[in-house]
Structures are given as structure tokens and as C-alpha cells.
Amino acid sequence: MVSQLDMSLANDVQEVGRVIDALEAFGEENGIAPEEALRFGLALDELITNIISHGLAGRGEATISLLIEHDKGVLRAELHDDGLPFDPLTADIEHPDGDIDDRKIGGLGVTIVRKIMDRLDYRREDGFNRLKMEMKLKAA
Amino acid sequence: MSNLNHEVIGGALVLKPSRRIDSSSAKAFEDDANALLDAGPKLVVVDAADLDYISSAGLRVILTTAKKAKAGGGGLTIACAKANVKEVLAVSGFDNIFGLHDSVDVAIAALARK
Numbered sequence: 001m002v003s004q005l006d007m008s009l010a011n012d013v014q015e016v017g018r019v020i021d022a023l024e025a026f027g028e029e030n031g032i033a034p035e036e037a038l039r040f041g042l043a044l045d046e047l048i049t050n051i052i053s054h055g056l057a058g059r060g061e062a063t064i065s066l067l068i069e070h071d072k073g074v075l076r077a078e079l080h081d082d083g084l085p086f087d088p089l090t091a092d093i094e095h096p097d098g099d100i101d102d103r104k105i106g107g108l109g110v111t112i113v114r115k116i117m118d119r120l121d122y123r124r125e126d127g128f129n130r131l132k133m134e135m136k137l138k139a140a
Numbered sequence: 141m142s143n144l145n146h147e148v149i150g151g152a153l154v155l156k157p158s159r160r161i162d163s164s165s166a167k168a169f170e171d172d173a174n175a176l177l178d179a180g181p182k183l184v185v186v187d188a189a190d191l192d193y194i195s196s197a198g199l200r201v202i203l204t205t206a207k208k209a210k211a212g213g214g215g216l217t218i219a220c221a222k223a224n225v226k227e228v229l230a231v232s233g234f235d236n237i238f239g240l241h242d243s244v245d246v247a248i249a250a251l252a253r254k
Contacts, residue, residue: 017164020193035224038193042228045195049163100206100237108196108232115231 002071003030009048009064011056016045023068030070032137040075040135043116044068046109047079047088047131055083055129063128073139079131086129087122088113144172145190152183152248155205158190161198170201174208182214185247189220194228206238215254219247 005026009015020041027037048064056062062082069076088110114120119134145156153176161169177184186202188194194202206216219241221229229235241247 014164016162016195017160020160020162034192035222038224039227042193042195042224045162045197049195049197053163100203100210108199112196112228112231115227 002069004070005066005068007066007068009066011052011059011062011064013049013052015052015064016048019044019048019066026068026070032070032075036075036135036137039116040077043113043133043135044077044079046113050086050088050109051079051081051083051129055081055086059083073137075135075137077133079129079133081129082127083129085124087124088131089120089122144169144176146172146176148180149185149244150248150252151181152185152251153177153181154185154187154244154248156187156190160193161191161201162193162195163197166195166197166201169198170204173201173205177205177208177212182209182212183248183251184209184214184216185244185251186216186218187220187244187247188218188222188225191225192222194225196228196232199228199232199234202234202238215251217241217247217251219244 005022007019007022023037023041027034051064064081067078091110116135117133118136121132123130145158147154155173157169184205209216217239220243221240229240239250241250
């Protein structure tokens with residue numbers, strides 16, 4: 001059976017906490033291991049934080065929508081936003097190196113997303129970023 | 141008043157964040173850690189035993205806390221990280237920068253040696 005979680009998000013980084021809370025509850029209802037639900041949530045956190053901090057920076061009202069789906073051992077999500085175009089598949093990322101004094105965090109979120117998700121599909125359409133993603137769950 | 145669980149053990153400030161450090165809670169961790177660091181020891185152990193989750197926003201505030209500790213003549217290391225947290229630390233290379241330890245006692249001893 002397919003079950004879904006549909007959320008509409010405000011342009012506020014505090015929304016990330018609400019998304020992860022909702023995902024934890026969704027995971028519990030669907031018998032998904034808490035670590036796996038959180039791992040998926042981490043990738044969504046990084047993407048939503050990017051959208052709010054960069055894509056929608058300086059804007060008030062904005063549209064961000066998130067659809068999460070669990071189906072046969074796979075977690076899927078669709079994330080839509082009307083911010084600046086941003087394709088996490090092709091974005092340049094800095095390699096993590098350097099010691100504590102010159103270390104920067106920029107780009108790390110995208111690295112985490114690429115590591116966690118098994119599939120990522122990006123389209124820019126009608127002024128929206130549309131990102132589809134998929135993570136296979138480990139067999140319980 | 142700090143909401144961040146903490147205690148001073150053997151001359152080290154042990155911070156024990158619970159549940160998550162994500163982009164909605166990172167600022168609170170940073171503020172609390174800064175205030176505790178101003179008032180207490182500059183050797184910091186992040187005891188991650190109760191931490192289920194850290195995002196890159198969380199790593200950023202661990203890094204700023206570490207820089208502050210170092211500027212005060214101390215340092216920061218991490219103990220008892222769970223698998224999800226370890227994964228993020230490994231992707232970022234933070235495991236090498238800060239060191240990961242299996243217990244708070246071992247972490248404190250490692251800081252004291254530096």
C-alpha cells in the first residue's frame with residue numbers, strides 16, 4: 001500500500017523542524033526504522049534549508065511544497081519551490097579539507113543529499129524547481 | 141538560561157545535545173554553547189549519545205564552537221556518536237578534524253593530551 005504525507009511550507013527555516021517531526025511520525029505509522037526516516041529527513045532538511053537560505057533569500061511569501069511517499073521499501077519525495085533555479089545534481093561542491101581554521105561548510109548539504117538519495121531528478125518548469133528523489137530502505 | 145544539557149567533568153565542559161541539531165535548532169545550540177564556553181572550561185567534549193541527528197547547519201555550529209574553544213586555548217572533540225551522526229561527520233571530514241571517541245572519559249583524556 002502506498003501512503004503519503006503532503007506538506008506546504010512557509011519561507012522560514014523553523015519549518016525544517018516541523019518536517020522532520022512529521023516524517024518521524026510518518027515513519028512510525030509505516031513501520032520504517034527511525035534511523036532510516038531520519039536519514040531521509042536529513043537530505044530533505046539540507047534541500048529545504050538551501051531553498052530558504054539561498055533560493056528564497058530576501059523574499060517574504062513563497063511557495064514550497066513537499067510530498068513524501070512510502071511504497072514497497074522505497075521512500076520518495078517531491079519538493080517544489082518557486083525560488084531561484086538550483087539543480088543539486090550539477091551544483092559545484094567544495095571538497096572537504098583544510099583544518100579547523102579555514103574549514104567551510106558550503107556545499108556540504110548537497111554532498112549529503114547525493115550520498116543519501118539513490119535517485120535524484122531535477123526539472124525547472126514554469127518558474128518552479130521540481131526535485132524528485134528516492135531512497136531505498138534496507139530490508140527490515 | 142541554557143537548555144543545553146551540560147556538565148563539567150575533570151576540567152572539561154561536556155555538552156550533551158539531545159535529539160537533533162538541525163537548521164531550526166542550530167542557533168540555540170550555538171548560543172548556549174557560546175555562553176557556557178565564556179563562563180567555563182575551554183576544553184569541550186560534545187557527548188553525542190542522545191543525539192539522533194545532525195545536519196550541515198549543525199556541523200557549522202560545532203565548528204564555530206570549536207573555533208571559539210581553540211581561540212581560548214582549548215579544543216573540542218566528539219564522543220559516543222550514533223551511526224547517523226557518524227555518517228555526517230565522515231562525509232564532512234569532521235571525524236578527522238575533531239576525533240571521535242567511544243566514551244566521554246576517553247574524549248577528555250584525548251583533549252588533555254593536546
